[in-house]
Amino acid sequence: MDIGSAILIIGFAALVAAFLLLVIGLAFSELMNSDIPRRLPNRRKLHMVHGLFVGIAIVGRILHRLGVCRQVSFIRWFVARFLARLNPVPAGLRVKDLDFCEVPVRVYEPTTACDGLRRGLVYFHGGGWVMGSIDSVDEVCRHIAQESDTTVVSVGYRLAPDHRYPAQLDDCEAATCHFLSSAEAGFSVDPRRVAVGGDGTGANLAAALCQRLATRQNGHLLSPCAQVLIYPALQMADFNLPSYQQNHAVPILFRGRMAFYFLQYLNGDISLCQDVLEGNHVPTDLRACFKEWLSPSNLPPECLIRGIFECPKPEYDGGVYHAVKAGLEPEVSPLLADSALIQKTPPTFILTCEYDVLRDDGILYRKRLLDLGKNVTWQHLTEGFHGMINFLNQGWLSFPSALQVMDGVVDYMKKL
Incomplete structure (x- = not known):
C-alpha cells in the first residue's frame, strides 16, 4: 500500500x-x-x-x-x-395485504371454525401522524385477531409531512366505510359488531372518526359499534395538564415532541412549538370554555400525587391561533367536541398509562363520556409508559408489560 x-x-x-x-x-x-x-x-x-x-x-x-x-x-x-420484526404467520391466522378505496390495509382473519359471523376491528397505528406503519403494529393486530377471534383490518393511512390533516382522517374513514359495507359478504364479519381503534395518534383518529361518522348518521350508513382508545392523544389546547408536567421527559414521548407532532399534522410550522406549549394559541373565550373539560379538578386524586405547578398565564397570539386553529376543532381534538356530538359516539374502551404525557387526555375524555351517560371501560396501568404495545413480541426489544395492554383490549373485544 x-x-x-x-x-x-x-x-x-x-x-x-x-x-x-x-x-x-x-x-x-x-x-x-x-x-x-x-x-x-x-x-x-x-x-x-x-x-x-x-x-x-x-x-x-x-x-x-x-x-x-x-x-x-x-x-x-x-x-x-x-x-421492524415481522415473524412468520402463525397457524390459525390468514393475513392478506389489500387496498380499500385505494388505501392500503392488512387484513388478519382467524381461520378457526366460527358459528355465525365474526366481530371486526379497524385499527389505526400510532406514530404522531408522521411515523408508524402497518408493519409497526403487525404483532399487535395478530395478537388481537388470534386471542379475541376477531377479523382485524390495519389501515396504512398517509403520513405527514408529505400529507397534512385531514388526509389521514380521510383515509381512515374511506377504509372503515369500505369495510363496513363489505364486512358480511367479503369477510364473514357482522357489520354491526365492527369497532374502530388505535394507539396514540391512531386512537385520536379513531375518536375523531367516530365523531365524524356520528354527524353523518342516517338510516343507510352503519357506524362503528365501539371505539378502542389506547393511550389516546385527544386535545391540542393544553400541554400543561398534570400528566404533561409530571411526565414531560419520560421516554418515549416527551412533552415537546407531542406539540411537534400536532404541528406536523396541521401545517409543519414547528417554529410555533413553544407558543403552542405555552398555550398562546388559545383565545381567551375558548380557554374559558375548555377549562370546564380540562380542569385538573376533573382528574382522580391519585393523578395529582406526584405534584403540579401553576403555569404562567398564556399570552394570546392571534397569528398563532389562525395558523393552528384547526387543531382546536373536534376532528383534531375530540376531547373538545360539544356534548351533543360526544353523546352520539359509541361505547368506549380507554387505556391510559401513569408515565405518559397523554394520560390525562384519556382520563378527561372518560369523565366527559361518563357525565353524558355513555358506556366506558377504563384500564389504567400504574407502571405503564407511552408506546408499550410497539414492543410486543419484538425479540430483544420486547417489554413483557406490553401484554398487559393487549390483554385489556382482547378482553374488551370478546364482549362486543
Whole structure:
C-alpha cells in the first residue's frame, strides 16, 4: 500500500470516528434530559431503547443538514430495515395485504371454525401522524385477531409531512366505510359488531372518526359499534395538564415532541412549538370554555400525587391561533367536541398509562363520556409508559408489560 492510499484510509477512518463521536455526544446530551421513573419495570432496557431512538434521530438530522435525505425518511427506513420484526404467520391466522378505496390495509382473519359471523376491528397505528406503519403494529393486530377471534383490518393511512390533516382522517374513514359495507359478504364479519381503534395518534383518529361518522348518521350508513382508545392523544389546547408536567421527559414521548407532532399534522410550522406549549394559541373565550373539560379538578386524586405547578398565564397570539386553529376543532381534538356530538359516539374502551404525557387526555375524555351517560371501560396501568404495545413480541426489544395492554383490549373485544 502506498503512502497516498494509507493517508486516505486514515483520513476516512478519522472522519467516521469523528462522526460517531458527534452522534454519541449528542445522544448522551439528549439522554441526560430524560427522566425514567424508578417504579417502571425494565428501566435499563427503556433507557437503552430511548438511546437508540435518539441516536437514529440525530443521524437523520445530520444527514438532513448535509442534504443527503430528509430526517423522517431516514428514521422510517432505519426502523423498517433494522427494527421492524415481522415473524412468520402463525397457524390459525390468514393475513392478506389489500387496498380499500385505494388505501392500503392488512387484513388478519382467524381461520378457526366460527358459528355465525365474526366481530371486526379497524385499527389505526400510532406514530404522531408522521411515523408508524402497518408493519409497526403487525404483532399487535395478530395478537388481537388470534386471542379475541376477531377479523382485524390495519389501515396504512398517509403520513405527514408529505400529507397534512385531514388526509389521514380521510383515509381512515374511506377504509372503515369500505369495510363496513363489505364486512358480511367479503369477510364473514357482522357489520354491526365492527369497532374502530388505535394507539396514540391512531386512537385520536379513531375518536375523531367516530365523531365524524356520528354527524353523518342516517338510516343507510352503519357506524362503528365501539371505539378502542389506547393511550389516546385527544386535545391540542393544553400541554400543561398534570400528566404533561409530571411526565414531560419520560421516554418515549416527551412533552415537546407531542406539540411537534400536532404541528406536523396541521401545517409543519414547528417554529410555533413553544407558543403552542405555552398555550398562546388559545383565545381567551375558548380557554374559558375548555377549562370546564380540562380542569385538573376533573382528574382522580391519585393523578395529582406526584405534584403540579401553576403555569404562567398564556399570552394570546392571534397569528398563532389562525395558523393552528384547526387543531382546536373536534376532528383534531375530540376531547373538545360539544356534548351533543360526544353523546352520539359509541361505547368506549380507554387505556391510559401513569408515565405518559397523554394520560390525562384519556382520563378527561372518560369523565366527559361518563357525565353524558355513555358506556366506558377504563384500564389504567400504574407502571405503564407511552408506546408499550410497539414492543410486543419484538425479540430483544420486547417489554413483557406490553401484554398487559393487549390483554385489556382482547378482553374488551370478546364482549362486543
